[in-house]
Amino acid sequence: MYERYHVPKNEMPPMGEPFSKSSVIRDARCMNCGRCKDACIFSVHERSAADPRVMADPKSYLCKNCLRCVEDCPQRALSVELSRSYLELGGGLWTPQRVVTIWNEAWTGKVPVFGAGYRGKFSGTGYDSMWTDMSEIVRPTRDGIHGREFISTSVDLGKRVDYLEFDASGRLITKMPSFVEIPIPMILDLTRLDLTAQAKTGLMQAAKALGTMFIAPAEGYLPNGRNGSMVPLFSAGNTASRYDLSNPKMVEMEYSPDWASDLKALKERFGGIPVAVRIQAKSGIERLAVELASSEADVIHILYDEQSQESDGRLAKDSLMAVNRALANVSLRERVSIIAGGGLAAAEHVPKSLLCGADAVTMERALKVALGCHACAVCDKDRCTVDQNGITSDWSKWRAVNLVGAWRDQLLEIMGAMGVREVRRLRGEIGRAIFYEEIEKDAFANIKGGV
Amino acid sequence: MNASSDPLNQSASASPVKPSINSPSVPQVALDPWKTQFGTEALFPLANEGKGGELARAIEDLKIPDLRVISAEGWRALYSRDQADVPDLLRNVLFRSMPGVVVQPFSVDAVSKVLLFATSRRLPIVVRGAGSSSFGGSMPVKGGIVMDMNAMDRVLDFDATKGMVKVQAGMRWSDLDWFLEKYGLMAQSSPSSRFSTVGGWVATGGIGIGSVSGGHLSRWVSELEVITSDGQVRVLRPSDKPFKSLFGSEGRLAVIVSVTLIARPKPKAPFPALVFFDDQAKALRYASFLAQAKTPPLDLTYYSPGKFEAFNRILGRSHFPAKHGVMWCYENKDAVPSCTAVPSGARRADTYLASLIWNERFFPMKFRKLGPGLMGSEVMVPKEHLPEVVSQADKVSRQHGLSPLMEVHFMPGGDGLLLTYYTTDQAKLMRYTMDSFRGLLISSALMEVGAKPYSLGVWNNMFSDQAKEGDLADAKAELDPADIMNRGKYPRLKGRLGGLPAAMFSPGVMGSALRLVNRAGPISAPAIKMISSAKAFDRVGDDMLLRTADECSMCGACVGVCPAYLLTKDERVTARGKLLAARQFTLGDDISKEHAHRIFLCMRCKACEQVCQSKLHLIDAYDEMEKRLEKKHGKDEEEIKRFVTLAEQSPAYDALVERGLVLGASAKAVQGGK
Structure with a gap:
């Protein structure tokens, strides 16, 4: 029987004191009138349990920065400021806001609320310079997205044939390529994550719970974490590595100059399932993609760094569009699926990656952040304040499930607003996106002294 | 019973007065939404256990609407004193200062019904405002009923164009000013305790801050609504005979339930100044001169050097010289007349000092901290006696080893209200007890040189003025023939033990005794001092x-x-x-x-x-x-x-x-x- 895909969520508060993005400060002018209690819908302000006559210290970590309490305070006793520790979070693409948002998503599994409105800038680099076309934003209702209206987030990974051939008797004679369907365009990639065994085990369980897959090296993993959701990754030249799970849905191999022989070996070893080729993005990636698409490879997994860049600086947004266009130009786009990984720091990066040409994305650092990582600009183990030792597999699992669930809900919101009911339809659909460079040109190119 | 002939019904119709706003500039909103306007049922229900006794039960049995009956002992005890620090010895032994019951009316009707009850039993009834006077006027001396007017604290009517405001008697002056300020108005004068009630100031005096321009309170009250002991509402206007008598009547004529006042425009940039003199007489002459000018200042006060020394102690720095100061304040800088020119030998203080003193005019009691404890004497002084009375106050105080904090508030024409305060130490029981007599000694000495009593209450009872008492007796015969209003204090104080101890405070006994002690000053003062210094009863330790x-x-x-x-x-x-x-x-x-x-x-x-x-x-x-x-x-x-x-x-x-x-x-x- 058909069952609608649904991500079960389970509130999983952070270990230790929750992080406070804002410091809500109650100064001596407070007269304990309780108006802030009524003003705050996030329960930042409550009366003290020990003595209801006085207000308890504000629970800053619940604050969404809406400043309603500040507005309503008759004594002007409240102020809200961004905490220092907040401003010190992350680095580059991983802004403090994105880090904290991931934490909150991993905690509650809910769509984030930013509260104080959007106050610009209205453009930035990379994905920040593009918007999805939300012309249908008035149409879907919440009930529509999550209820009556069916929006599919399933994607297929693998080859597609250009056409079908039938014999005279009407029997299909085209040899159907192998592909794998996952209910969400998000795969967990644990390969590059430096995490404890417990934490990784949890992420593996999360992938299973979500019905998606996780990528991990074929060797060296704890057996108890392995399950049918695993995509084993074979390093170059090691296609014969021992791998005791008999039925992976997909396998992945590292790209190397000898990629063709590795690919052949894996095809032989795991006949009938898609093989992905994992490749570091650098200049000329589009030519490589065309080469791979012309081969037996089913999936190209392009890795960007965590700043969403190729190794020599081109942005993933531009890189993916270039790959997509290059493949389309030679009519090979349907021959291969593209997974993009690296630099996905917010839910919006999923649909934006798809719009630029990916079929699916891998989540990496976002998972680590969900487990408490601060995404510092430079990861320095000596200065790291995150204690991974307390992480249990269960906690890790639910944090990841919550995060992915929240991202999928946001994907649904965006698709609903775009009027798109199939996530497959988003792929490469740059016509449904708006690019800052283009509209800037539209607006100013004809003006003397303009762009 | 016919409704029109029923006095209770009449008063009932007059009680919940709907705000009628005549000026179109006033928004049609509740005049004072912060006030209790919901009657007793909106109050937090409080346990009222305790030994209420027969009297409380009798009133409760009447089931008077809009009336709270307070019987709990600890609660009633609050009503057995006023602002004055009077050693318990004096208060409890001499008088029955604990009321039998306290009532809090929320409507005119409730006031009326309580009065009828009191009349039917001939019970003494003491009406109380904020209790901020310090002469015992609101202190019961024979138990009975205390009527707390604080719940009747609303603005009833307001006309911005005429500056007319009608308020219930329990309204506080600070609240009234807050209300008027929104319309650019202010009360023409106010008592030095701004937190006292409008009705309370009518009953106790009417001279205070701003009197020099506004005149006596009675000059800008246009109507008083009172309830007499027969439960009737009477509306009194300045032309009515008992109108004047109610001012300073100390609750012995009728219960004042509402007061209609004429406010004045609030100056936008009042301009205060402070002038220092080496010589007291010169300072007083200068002030007197300003008070008699065609346009008197908004405010005019003389402060003694002791007052400035106390200021310095509170401020922790010597801001003020220990000299005689005259503080005046006009509407604005341009309104300052030439007659304020500083005479030779005097000196204008810096502006900030003037502003400081002017802003502190509402807080005379803060010096109590220096004792801790503050006592004193308040007397009216006709202008011709002013220099002599003030120097006498200084001399007598010093005879008793006190450093007096004196201030004179002027009236139009130059008469003044002299307040002579001194600090005491409540931790030293003998000194404290003797100090409370010293105030009487000072008052008595001042009467001898021409001062007149201001507020009598209990402690100044012996100074009562025969002429004024005559007037009051006539008004009393008219308004309170049942003799229930503040009974037991006037004209002759009564109390416990057949009134014998209270007789000590009568003009005949205490008056002459005080005169005697004062005349023997050089001998008696050291004697009192000696008793005061006995340490046997002092508190030990610091809590x-x-x-x-x-x-x-x-x-x-x-x-x-x-x-x-x-x-x-x-x-x-x-x-x-x-x-x-x-x-x-x-x-x-x-x-x-x-x-x-x-x-x-x-x-x-x-x-x-x-x-x-x-x-x-x-x-x-x-x-x-x-x-x-x-x-x-x-x-x-x-x-x-x-x-x-x-x-x-x-x-x-x-x-x-x-x-x-x-x-x-x-x-x-x-x-x-x-």
Whole structure:
């Protein structure tokens, strides 16, 4: 029987004191009138349990920065400021806001609320310079997205044939390529994550719970974490590595100059399932993609760094569009699926990656952040304040499930607003996106002294 | 019974007066939404256990609407004193100062019915405002009924074009000014205790800050509504005979229920100045001259060097020279007439000093902190006797080893109200007791050189003025033939033990005794001093709570801003009430469990701390007090919860919060306001 895909969520508060993005400060002018209690819908302000006559210290970590309490305070006793520790979070693409948002998503599994409105800038680099076309934003209702209206987030990974051939008797004679369907365009990639065994085990369980897959090296993993959701990754030249799970849905191999022989070996070893080729993005990636698409490879997994860049600086947004266009130009786009990984720091990066040409994305650092990582600009183990030792597999699992669930809900919101009911339809659909460079040109190119 | 012939019915129709607003510029809103306008049922229900006795039960049995009957002992005890620090010895032994019952009317009708009851039993009835006088006028001397007018505190009618405002008698002057300020108006004068009630000032005097321009209070009151002992409402206008008599009648004629006042425009940039003199007579002559000028200043006050020394001690720095100062204030800088030119030998103080003194004019009681304790004498002085009386006050005080803090508030024409205060130490029982006699000695000595009594109450009873008493007797015959109003004090004080001890305070006995002691000053003063210095009864050790309680000036500023008081109309929840209780139990006299639980009804809003003129650390004191009381009596957590919930849901509390609890706080706390 058909069952609608649904991500079960389970509130999983952070270990230790929750992080406070804002410091809500109650100064001596407070007269304990309780108006802030009524003003705050996030329960930042409550009366003290020990003595209801006085207000308890504000629970800053619940604050969404809406400043309603500040507005309503008759004594002007409240102020809200961004905490220092907040401003010190992350680095580059991983802004403090994105880090904290991931934490909150991993905690509650809910769509984030930013509260104080959007106050610009209205453009930035990379994905920040593009918007999805939300012309249908008035149409879907919440009930529509999550209820009556069916929006599919399933994607297929693998080859597609250009056409079908039938014999005279009407029997299909085209040899159907192998592909794998996952209910969400998000795969967990644990390969590059430096995490404890417990934490990784949890992420593996999360992938299973979500019905998606996780990528991990074929060797060296704890057996108890392995399950049918695993995509084993074979390093170059090691296609014969021992791998005791008999039925992976997909396998992945590292790209190397000898990629063709590795690919052949894996095809032989795991006949009938898609093989992905994992490749570091650098200049000329589009030519490589065309080469791979012309081969037996089913999936190209392009890795960007965590700043969403190729190794020599081109942005993933531009890189993916270039790959997509290059493949389309030679009519090979349907021959291969593209997974993009690296630099996905917010839910919006999923649909934006798809719009630029990916079929699916891998989540990496976002998972680590969900487990408490601060995404510092430079990861320095000596200065790291995150204690991974307390992480249990269960906690890790639910944090990841919550995060992915929240991202999928946001994907649904965006698709609903775009009027798109199939996530497959988003792929490469740059016509449904708006690019800052283009509209800037539209607006100013004809003006003397303009762009 | 025919409705029109029923006096109670008549008064009922007059009671809940709907605000009628005549000026189109006034928005049609409730005039004072922060006030209790819901009657007794909106109050936080308080346990009223305790030995109420037959009297309380009898009144409760009448089931008078809009009336709260207070019988609990700890609660009633609040009404057995006023602002004055009078050693218990004097108060309790000489008089029956504990009322049999206290009633809080919320409507004119309730006042009327209580009066009928009192008349039917010939019970003494003492009407009480803020209790901020210090001569015992609102203190019972023969038990009976105390009527607390504080719940009737609303603006009834307002006409911005005429500057006319009609208020209930329990309205506080500070609240009235807050109300008028919105329309650019202010009261023409106000008592030095701004936290006292309008009705209270009518009954006790009418001379204070701003009198030099506004004149006596009676000059700008256009109507008084009173209830006489037969329960009838009477509306008195200046042309009516008893009108004048009610001013300073000290509650012995009728219950004042509403007062109609004519306000004046509030100056936008008042211009105060302070002039220092080396010579007292010159200072007084200068002030007198200004008071008699064609346009008298808004404010005119003489301050003695002792007052400035006390200021310096409070401020912790020598800002002021120890000289004779005259502070005047005009509408604005341009309105200052040439007659203010500083005479030779005098000196204008810096502007900031003038402003400081001018702003401090409402807080005369803060010097109590220096004792801790403040006592004094208040007398009216005709202008021709002024220099002599003031120098006499100085001399007599010094004879007794006191450094007097004197101030003279001027009337148009040059008469003045002389306040002579001195600090005392409540921790030193003998000194404290003797000091309370010294005030009488000073007053007595001043009468001899031409001063007249101002407020009599109990302690100044012996100074009563025969001529004035005659007038009052006529008015009393007309308004209170049943003789229930403040009975037992006037014309001759009565009290316990057949009135014998009270007779000590009669003009014949105490008056002459005081004269005698004063005449023997050089001998008697050292003798009193010797007794005062006996240390046998002094308190030992230093209790922070007791010290705070002693430093409290009992001015009642905290009462008007207290949200807990707003919700309970029970003074025991206010800072003043709590500190009284603190003094009681720190001195070893336990308070009841019911009373102890009242102490916990507090929103911790700190409004009391902000208005406290003695700048007491009240919240610390509450914490300490609660800690001790909880140990002994526990605390009623359920009641506290209910109280907080009620506060949050109460529209009256909401309006108080909106107003900023402390007058004007929200608008002025942050630039631009809300």
